[in-house]
Amino acid sequence: MTVTSSPPRDTDAHYKVWDVAGYADVPRETKARLFEQVKGDLRFGDYLYGCYECGICVGACPSAKFYDFSPRRIAQAAAREDVDLIYQQMQEDIWDCSQCFSCVRCPRGNNPGGIVTIMREVAVRNGLASAKEALVGYTRIIYKIMSTGTQVSPDMLSKDSFPDWGPETADVADNLDLWRRALPPETMHTTTTGWSVAESTLIELYLIWMETGALDMIAEVDPGLHTILLELMEERLEEAGFEV
Amino acid sequence: MSSDTVAVIGGGPGGLRAAQGIADIGHKVVLVEKQRYLGGSPITQKYYGLTPRGEPAQPQIQQQIDLVMANPLTEVRLGTEVVAVDGEAGAFTITLRTEAARDETFECGAIIIATGFSHFDPGRSTQMYGYFEFPDVITQPDLEAMLSEQRVLRPSNGEVPERICFIQCVGSRDRQIGNEYCSKVCCGVASKEATELREMLPDSKVLIFYIDMRMYGYWENEIYWPAQEKHHIQYVKGLITEVLPKGDRLLVRGEDTTMGRPMEVLMDLVVLSVGMEPSPGTRDLARLAGVRQNKYGFIDAPGTPLDPVSTDREGVFACGAALGPADIEDTVSSAAGAAMKAVGYLRSRAVAKAN
Numbered sequence: 001m002t003v004t005s006s007p008p009r010d011t012d013a014h015y016k017v018w019d020v021a022g023y024a025d026v027p028r029e030t031k032a033r034l035f036e037q038v039k040g041d042l043r044f045g046d047y048l049y050g051c052y053e054c055g056i057c058v059g060a061c062p063s064a065k066f067y068d069f070s071p072r073r074i075a076q077a078a079a080r081e082d083v084d085l086i087y088q089q090m091q092e093d094i095w096d097c098s099q100c101f102s103c104v105r106c107p108r109g110n111n112p113g114g115i116v117t118i119m120r121e122v123a124v125r126n127g128l129a130s131a132k133e134a135l136v137g138y139t140r141i142i143y144k145i146m147s148t149g150t151q152v153s154p155d156m157l158s159k160d161s162f163p164d165w166g167p168e169t170a171d172v173a174d175n176l177d178l179w180r181r182a183l184p185p186e187t188m189h190t191t192t193t194g195w196s197v198a199e200s201t202l203i204e205l206y207l208i209w210m211e212t213g214a215l216d217m218i219a220e221v222d223p224g225l226h227t228i229l230l231e232l233m234e235e236r237l238e239e240a241g242f243e244v
Numbered sequence: 245m246s247s248d249t250v251a252v253i254g255g256g257p258g259g260l261r262a263a264q265g266i267a268d269i270g271h272k273v274v275l276v277e278k279q280r281y282l283g284g285s286p287i288t289q290k291y292y293g294l295t296p297r298g299e300p301a302q303p304q305i306q307q308q309i310d311l312v313m314a315n316p317l318t319e320v321r322l323g324t325e326v327v328a329v330d331g332e333a334g335a336f337t338i339t340l341r342t343e344a345a346r347d348e349t350f351e352c353g354a355i356i357i358a359t360g361f362s363h364f365d366p367g368r369s370t371q372m373y374g375y376f377e378f379p380d381v382i383t384q385p386d387l388e389a390m391l392s393e394q395r396v397l398r399p400s401n402g403e404v405p406e407r408i409c410f411i412q413c414v415g416s417r418d419r420q421i422g423n424e425y426c427s428k429v430c431c432g433v434a435s436k437e438a439t440e441l442r443e444m445l446p447d448s449k450v451l452i453f454y455i456d457m458r459m460y461g462y463w464e465n466e467i468y469w470p471a472q473e474k475h476h477i478q479y480v481k482g483l484i485t486e487v488l489p490k491g492d493r494l495l496v497r498g499e500d501t502t503m504g505r506p507m508e509v510l511m512d513l514v515v516l517s518v519g520m521e522p523s524p525g526t527r528d529l530a531r532l533a534g535v536r537q538n539k540y541g542f543i544d545a546p547g548t549p550l551d552p553v554s555t556d557r558e559g560v561f562a563c564g565a566a567l568g569p570a571d572i573e574d575t576v577s578s579a580a581g582a583a584m585k586a587v588g589y590l591r592s593r594a595v596a597k598a599n
Contacts, residue, residue: 050472053481053502073503080478108469 023091023129031087037122038078038086038115047114051075057103057112069096071103071112078115090123095134127220135218139225142218146229149197149205203240206233210244246334246593249274250586251352253326253529256284257572258564258579259358260308265583267317271590274350275312276340278525280323282309284360285385286572292391293440294572295432296466301392329355329532333559334593353593354559354586355533357543358579359525361565364415364423364518372414373487373516380405380494381487381514383414384433391440398512401492405448405512408441409496410434411484412454416519416569423540427519428569431458434517435471442475451478451509453498482507487514520569533560542568553582561585 038044057071058064064071074093077085097116104111123131135142145151159170172179180187197205209215210233219226234244250266252259255277266273281287283305286294291301312318321340327347328339334353341347363385366375375381379399382390390396398405412434416427431454438450457479459468471477484498493510500507522530522541530537535555536544543562545552553561563582564575 050469050479053479055502076502079472079476080480081476 026087028083031083034090034122034126035081035083035086037125038118039081041118041121043114043118047111047118048075048078049108049110051079051110052108054107057106057110060102060105062100062102063096063098067096069093071097071116074112074115074119075106075110086119090119090128091130094119094123095130121217124221125217131221135221139222142222143225143229146205146209146215147232149202199240203237203242206237207242209233210237246597247336247351247353248272248590248594249350249352250354250356250583250590251276251336251338251350252356252358254284254358254360254525254566255279255282255320255322256358256360256564256575257286257305257308258360258566258575258582259284259356260305260312261576261579262356262358262563262583262586263312263318264308264315265580266587267312267315269583269587270317271587272317273319274338274352275318275320276324276326276338277320277322278325282312282320282322289363289385290389290392291385292388293436295429295436296463296573298436298440326529326532329529329534333557334590336559353590354561356579356582356586357526357529357533357535357555357560357562357566358564358582359529359566360523361520361526361569362523364421364427364521366414366516366518373411373484373514374489375516378487378489378494378514380512381516383516383518384410384430384437385518387437387441387515391437391444394444396441396444396513403512404445407449407451407493407509407511408438408445408513408515409451409453409484409509409511410438410515410517411487411496412452412457412517413483414516414518415521417455423519423521425540425569426458428458428574429571430517430519432463432467432571434515435459435463435467435477437515438477439467439471439475442477449478450475451480453480453482453484453496455483456481480507520565522566526566529566533557535560535562538568540568542566551585553578553585559586559589 051072053072053076055072057075061069061071063069074089077089094116097113099113099117101111101113103113106112120131124135159173215226215229215233237244249272252262252266252273252275255275259275259277260282263273263275279288286301286305293299294301294304312320324340324342326338327341330337330339336352336355337349338352339347339349363383366372366383371377373381375383382399387396396405397403412430415421416423416425416430418424434452438452441448441450457468472479480500482499482501484496486497488495488497490510493512494514496509496511496514498507499505526543527537527541530543535557538544543555543566545554545562545567546556547554552567553563555562561582563579564570567578570578
């Protein structure tokens, strides 16, 4: 079944109370287009069959314990092709999912967490306000991973870098060495090794970021970062003899 | 004088199967049918496809009719009603009435009541969901007839419906109406009809509002899953409160219970999934044959579950939806069981007599 464009609001399957929504409404065509992108994802058919509305996924879901989040509602909205509710979920619910995939214990073989993965990717690719907000604290991490190909190292835990990580970050950052030494395993060695990546590996990674569209995914959500990374990658690739 | 003939009252899927069974094992059978044709509800109501697999109803039922007609031990009396049952087990006298001729009688040793059900009439007492008020509110059998004619149109204006919904449990599971039982078949039939609608009208949107879907056994994977997964029929858990007119469409109000919100949806066509009640013929035969009925009027089978076809009267058996809600599969199964019970009864009497 395809989503038809812009039927009158009174044919919507469900009542919506838009004036309490924490985001601006958009035309129905936009919502339908976003859902078409979700549904068009190669994985979608394997992630959604039909929903019993039994709630086994909700019982398994850690996020459902703490947030107004329900993997059942994710599967139901997708199955009903309720583009209004799906849009609402892309602006709100999907960022409450911890992507642990406990929900895959579905008797019908659904993967609500997987649907959330696709919805997040579509939200990021389309620069939805919720995606920008959710990723704002991760700018530095994205920059680190995509430019150096490595993870965050413990010495990056400065309060300036992660304003959204809460007040305890400041304490941890101020006394990082002490905290780290209190942990039984060795943890500080990554501060040096974490920054070193072989030239050939980095070139390969840059090619992957660019060829797969991973780099362009952030173009809408953080244009500044996208520009910085693009220039950095192009320069390095050209030096290495690749035509970009 | 005792008779080794069995009388089967009712010529639907159950009566046809019972008559076949009795004749197959060598006993004479008189099949009495009120209508001028055999086949019962699937033919009278113009069923389109049989649940669960959706094979065309008419040729399927015709095969069963042909099997009965081909057997020389079977006598079929059409356009005929039973007006009296006299005598005792082993030697009943049944009085038949037709429009044309004078009443006549025949002897039989055992009786199988296969008089089936009637669909619940949603306009009967409560005017449920405006069935008589709004032309676009129809019942499952109404839709079967439309599907059979390959013309599913809104009765109000002759247009092709775009949004269609089913309301489940109409006249079933309802203490206020008095039918407290589940009618067993309507979930499967609604899903089957919804699938047929989606195939016939690919641009339509079809919703099913339900209390809980009862898709037992293979109905689960043969009807329910494909309906949802392949045909994208929307199942919404919540019983509809009321149907109201809005413009030239119908506003359907209820709660989307699993989403936890009230809903109002506009529909072009509303299909009431009406349940089963004992047919007038079942009530009449129960009275004439003097067998006990349960509080709903269906014939009581005191020996159920291990003997679900014997009534409280010796020599009188029942099958199919005369005993309570049943799908066709259950009906022919119990009909075959009733045939065995009836013939077994006659033979054991003969053996006892010979000794």
